[in-house]
Amino acid sequence: MASEEESTVKEPLDLIRLSLDERIYVKLRSDRELRGKLHAYDQHLNMILGDVEEIVTTIEIDDETYEEIVRTSKRMVPFLFVRGDGVILVSPPLRTA
Amino acid sequence: MSSGGEKSSATTKTPADFLKSIRGRPVVVKLNSGVDYRGILACLDGYMNIAMEQTEEYVNGQLKNKYGDAFIRGNNVLYISTSKRTLADGA
Numbered sequence: 590m591a592s593e594e595e596s597t598v599k600e601p602l603d604l605i606r607l608s609l610d611e612r613i614y615v616k617l618r619s620d621r622e623l624r625g626k627l628h629a630y631d632q633h634l635n636m637i638l639g640d641v642e643e644i645v646t647t648i649e650i651d652d653e654t655y656e657e658i659v660r661t662s663k664r665m666v667p668f669l670f671v672r673g674d675g676v677i678l679v680s681p682p683l684r685t686a
Numbered sequence: 687m688s689s690g691g692e693k694s695s696a697t698t699k700t701p702a703d704f705l706k707s708i709r710g711r712p713v714v715v716k717l718n719s720g721v722d723y724r725g726i727l728a729c730l731d732g733y734m735n736i737a738m739e740q741t742e743e744y745v746n747g748q749l750k751n752k753y754g755d756a757f758i759r760g761n762n763v764l765y766i767s768t769s770k771r772t773l774a775d776g777a
Contacts, residue, residue: 599729601737601757618719634759677717679757680741 605630605679613638615671616678620646624682625669633673641666705730708768713738716764721745723758724769734760 608627615623615636625641642665649658708727715723715736725741741756743749 600731601729601735602731604728604737604755605757673759674761676759677719677762678759680752681754 602630602632608679608681612682614680614682615676616680617671617675618677619675620648621675622646623669623671625666631673634671634676634679635673636671636676638669638671639667641669643669702732705732705766708766711768712770714767714769715758716767717758717762718764719762723756725752725756727766728755730766731760734763734766736760736763736766 605627609629611627612624613627615625615638617623622644623638623641624644625638627636628639629637642663645662647660647662649660650656651658709729711727713725713727715725715738717723722744723738723741724744725738728737728739730736736756736758738756738758739754741752743752
């Protein structure tokens with residue numbers, strides 16, 4: 590294992606495999622975030638997550654003051670299938686949370 | 687077929703060569719949504735799926751810091767650019 594040949598170069602998906610059975614953070618389209626345990630995934634980034642917390646962020650703009658009101662709503666889902674085309678980013682959980 | 691004004695970069699002729707050459711470098715990844723990610727490129731594939739380290743997310747200003755690995759699905763990527771990134775002393 591001294592030198593890496595190009596045929597054994599790791600892909601990003603190989604590194605996601607290291608996160609199997611670990612808790613991960615997933616950023617989805619439509620301003621949604623998930624935190625849960627990764628049970629399975631595939632090349633489309635379809636994923637099976639367990640013990641999931643979903644956070645939906647909405648921004649309202651007040652008609653009069655034009656201030657931005659940021660709201661988040663959370664829900665817990667014990668078992669979840671995520672379709673891969675909605676996934677933006679996958680990462681180990683944020684430590685600052 | 688190269689018209690005047692092009693650098694003669696004999697090593698990177700095709701996009702695939704570029705992708706092979708930028709591993710380990712600090713990069714800027716811009717998504718279709720306009721969000722900016724800056725970090726060190728760990729690896730990437732032909733779909734432009736990306737794995738990065740020490741990633742920072744910029745939307746207008748700086749939003750979140752992601753330490754460790756960040757995987758970005760390739761269909762969201764607008765471009766990948768190398769940068770002379772100066773490591774900002776944060777915490």
